[in-house]
Amino acid sequence: MRAEEPFLVRHADLIFALKTFAASILALVIALAMDLPRPYWAMATVYITSQPLAGATSSKAFFRVMGTLVGATMTVVLVPNLINAPELLCLAIALWVGLCLYLSLLDGTPRSYVFMLAGYTVALIGFPAVSEPGAIFDTAISRVEEICLGIICASLVSTVVFPRSVAPAVGNRVDSWMSDARRLSQVVLLREGTSETRRGRRLKLATDIVEIDTLSTHLAYDRLTDTNAVRGLSEIRLRMLMLLPVIASLEDRLAALGEEALSRQPALKRLLEDLAQWITSDVSARQPAERIRAMIAERQAVLDDSATWERIITTSLLSRLRELVDLSRDCRALSEAIAESRNVSTLDLTFHSEAGAASVRHRDRGLALWSAAGAALAILICCVFWIGTGWPDGASAPMMAAVACSFFAAQDEPARFIRSFGLWSLVSIVVVAIYLFALVPAISHLEVLVFALAPTFLLYGLLIARPATAGTGMALAANTATLLALQTTYNADFASYANSAVAFFVGVVIAELVTRIARGVGAEWVANRLVLSNWKTLAVAAERRGKRDRAEFAGLMLHRLGLLVQRIAFLSESDRRDTDSLVQLRIGLNIIDLRRARYGLAAKTISVIDDMLDELAAACRNYAGVGMPAELLRHVDLALAQAVKDPNESAREDALIGLVGIRRGLFPDAPAYRARVSESVAA
Structure with a gap:
């Protein structure tokens, strides 16, 4: 045979x-x-x-x-x-x-x-x-x-x-995607290559994940495929949905810190180098994920009202590094289980979707x-x-x-x-x-x-x-x-x-x-409708007062992203930049994180954050392709100033990470946040 x-x-x-x-x-x-x-x-x-x-x-x-x-x-x-x-x-x-x-x-x-x-x-x-x-x-x-x-x-x-069988075709595409994602992670962590190179890798991954998703829909009807493989590929898909925005967020946080700030933190640079090696090494040569998590935890610092912008950005970076480790570990474990035809439900996985993250598509x-x-x-x-x-x-x-x-x-x-x-x-x-x-x-x-x-x-x-x-x-x-x-x-x-x-x-x-x-319209009209749909989805996410599953949101936004990548030549320069760097997707995930964190915050902090989110929702609904209003930046900084003083340590850190992601996504070129200035403006 x-x-x-x-x-x-x-x-x-x-x-x-x-x-x-x-x-x-x-x-x-x-x-x-x-x-x-x-x-x-x-x-x-x-x-x-x-x-x-x-x-x-x-x-x-x-x-x-x-x-x-x-x-x-x-x-x-x-x-x-x-x-x-x-x-x-x-x-x-x-x-x-x-x-x-x-x-x-x-x-x-x-x-x-x-x-x-x-x-x-x-x-x-x-x-x-x-x-x-x-x-x-x-x-x-x-x-x-x-x-x-x-x-x-x-x-x-x-x-x-x-x-x-469909399964080998899907499995090969998934293995290739994971290999490309690991290589992109290494490039980002080590700050290698040019922005154009990283952009090309991101767009390829975004397109491939939509194609894999389309091919995977036939798995349930393939009698040649083992049910454990079908379940395992479904679980890997959830983590693939989250990996791409996490990698993009890491690149953004490292850009916000800059080489000068990293040079002042040699331990952080060593952590990035160790993690880059861990991501791409073979399973047999890898350190246990728990050791990498412990190295990340050692660098974590408690955030309070005296925290500088560099310290807040560093904490946000470490949080995303922890997510990268968890997702990478799960993907490796699932791949091994699929190769050995083991039941994936017995695996000890770190990432868990809140609502099953059903496949959501743009309509x-x-x-x-x-x-x-x-x-x-x-x-x-x-x-x-x-x-x-x-x-x-x-x-x-x-x-x-x-x-x-x-x-x-x-x-x-x-x-x-x-x-x-x-x-x-x-x-x-x-x-x-x-x-x-x-x-x-x-x-x-x-x-x-x-x-x-x-x-x-x-x-x-x-x-x-x-x-x-x-x-x-x-x-x-x-x-x-x-x-x-x-x-x-x-x-x-x-x-x-x-x-x-x-x-x-x-x-x-x-x-x-x-x-x-x-249907006298072409790809340009469809592309513009997709961009507007993304902004409206962000408005809905900002207006919600309940929890929402991050993987489900990522699935919808990545499906649109895959559709946009096919039409990227027809987008305006600003929309093309947002698409390249997954800005809208990252903002949405941070909004969801912020919504989840607000349940443990003090009433005054919740009130300030809700005012900011209402302002954000209005700006997204009225988006006209000319950037966000300066008033929204003031509301974000006010929310940051209030969140750093919140007494709940765990919820405070989650809220700050979400606010940092929103600020960096909406205003990447804005001056660094300064707590004292924000407080005086509020007064």
């Missing part, structure tokens, strides 16, 4: 293409044997569902079945009841597709496929069935059977024939609504054209408009992707015409047909296997299989085929034109 592994890895794309073609032929043969009305739907479904990783295929298959069932049920409800009012039927289908697309865009996980399928399945079944409404139930049942047959064949072949309701409205409008325009012209084969136009708008609504510029889809559809139309009217008429045996189809569909499979061409391959394969419309008997007619092909293409063109109007 070991000798075969390099071959399987080296030729993974070809193996996937062969597996997918075999599954599609299996689905087609069974559908023909069952005498299903549209056996080619089973073949097309295999290519729509199949993914190189078995878990991704299984998750997509499950959600596709659920969506198809919901869509078929809705078709049976709508078509018979509204067949005598075609205008109302078209409106109902358009609104249903729009609603489902809206829910799909808000979900943003593999589960969103349920909503998307539930929407455009009604268009796929309902519009062609208008001419035979009495058979709608049988048509819907056949459609479900064909889809389920394709899904079963795709899943069976994917999990039985040379299966590729843009406004953008989802615009996309849904555009899809509904495109369908209605196609219906008006179809009904108004009395075009016999015009049902393909609204059907394809629904599919095209649904597939690409999540993109920044969906019209551009719909146009590409339309161009590749033209290629499919030409390829199918060659098959139907030049090759297939001369074929009388199934074996010969399979041999004739193999080169084309194997090429499509190779395209799907590669991320850069996956969309092109899927469009070619699905459209070719659908337009080829293989049946038990050959009955192709050029005039009928041309009519269907033209209607097919008209639907895509109308979808592009309407989408270009309804």
Whole structure:
């Protein structure tokens, strides 16, 4: 088996293409044997569902079945009841597709496929069935059977024939991410490299964590993955969410101290060097984490009203160093447990999430609504054209408009992707015409047909296997299989085929034109909305009087950060700087820490802090890209001046660390805090 592994890895794309073609032929043969009305739907479904990783295929298959069932049920409800009012039927289908697309865009996980399928399945079944409404139930049942047959064949072949598990792919990406994070930690602790180098490393880590998160969503559907590994990877993900802002905070605190202050604290410099070595060393050569924690504790000093700004910054730095040690230790322990297939629940972990830190994603309701409205409008325009012209084969136009708008609504510029889809559809139309009217008429045996189809569909499979061409391959394969419309008997007619092909293409063109109007905004507009969403989230965090889970907040902000990194070229200079240094994320985490600390503070201290947070919330809600008001800095310094005098030592230190983080995040270039000046200003 070991000798075969390099071959399987080296030729993974070809193996996937062969597996997918075999599954599609299996689905087609069974559908023909069952005498299903549209056996080619089973073949097309295999290519729509199949993914190189078995878990991704299984998750997509499950959600596709659920969506198809919901869509078929809705078709049976709508078509018979509204067949005598075609205008109302078209409106109902358009609104249903729009609603489902809206829910799909808000979900943003593999589960969103349920909503998307539930929407455009009604268009796929309902519009062609208008001419035979009495058979709608049988048509819907056949459609479900064909889809389920394709899904079963795709899943069976994917999990039985040379299966590729999701877990190793996720595990390798996590190991690589942790290695990069350890290296970045070392660079930051030793103050090596340039700010531009560290910026590039941060952005890469932020992008990678979103990609890992997306890939991890398929783990629950991968039967090849051990449950302990799934649980362990989930626990590591929580710590990854916290590692990146902690490292960014360390870089900020070290910059605030400066080399001159560090030279006055040789013990602190030795601690940083020891920690940098500890972070990157192998497990066998590492000192126990408890010893590193003890070294950090030795440097901690009690903060009081005589504390200087340097001492406060140093205390904040030590606190973040302790968090780095705890998170690094947990990640190492979890990695070992996963490698040994041990139950991670038995591990003694240091970091614990307060509320489970469920996966939180950014949801843009406004953008989802615009996309849904555009899809509904495109369908209605196609219906008006179809009904108004009395075009016999015009049902393909609204059907394809629904599919095209649904597939690409999540993109920044969906019209551009719909146009590409339309161009590749033209290629499919030409390829199918060659098959139907030049090759297939001369074929009388199934074996010969399979041999004739193999080169084309194997090429499509190779395209799907590669991320850069996956969309092109899927469009070619699905459209070719659908337009080829293989049946038990050959009955192709050029005039009928041309009519269907033209209607097919008209639907895509109308979808592009309407989408270009309804979603005329691009990546710059989306990027600015993401930045504003971050500031509003900070305002909500500042306004809350209760506790909030830091990992959950970090998950939301890092998800947005990953989306922003993809569009960073479209941001203004100030917003780009904030994104690079994770400023908004760090401010939010410090707000949450401050909220947690306020429960142990004196009433007067709480009052001053709450006034500052109210001022901060107002500034975030009214943020216009020109920096924060100077009045907010005065409120932060007043809160610092009051917090250093609070009698509760533990809560006082936590509050000061949170306030330092907020001050450094909002006003990195402000003069150093001076307690006496702040008190005189307050007086």
